[in-house]
Amino acid sequence: GAGVSQSPSNKVTEKGKDVELRCDPISGHTALYWYRQSLGQGLEFLIYFQGNSAPDKSGLPSDRFSAERTGGSVSTLTIQRTQQEDSAVYLCASSTTAGETQYFGPGTRLLVL
């Protein structure tokens, strides 16, 4: 079956512009996670969705970052007024439920010039 997919795979934008990153989780997975990974670093948790519960936004670095998950499936991570320090690989993962094995997408590589 299909795994987690993300789009676009690469995104180059200018400082100050808004970007939207998309994640399609594995069908039936109720938990969805967004992470950020800077070059050579570990993963930084951003936000977590579980079913219809309110998302855990505790990892979002600033109010320029937001995410939504429509219909319990596809999720969009939005970064407003991008800064150069936002440049990173943004990874999405899904799992059957919270705490179980996470299946990762290939990531979106964002470069803010």
Add this chain to the structure above:
Amino acid sequence: SQQGEEDPQALSIQEGENATMNCSYKTSINNLQWYRQNSGRGLVHLILIRSNEREKHSGRLRVTLDTSKKSSSLLITASRAADTASYFCVTLPGSARQLTFGSGTQLTVLP
């Protein structure tokens, strides 16, 4: 602060040798997972060990968990060049809903 911390940060071995990586964490956990990340690619789940388990095997992988010491080890036997990757220890703290990743061990297996 980091929940899971891997040790060593980097490890270089010859093909055929065994590689051991360690992970320490701070709070109680429900489970601990190991993931692998090849350069420029996504993360791949390797193995999950629950807090009531002490050892688990999967192919050439052996994972141990010592909840009294809040530590885990990942052993890769008969290493191959294709095992070259970053390995992350990931914990699910008992009171939290998201997994917390350490900064990883970079393993290089020389042919």
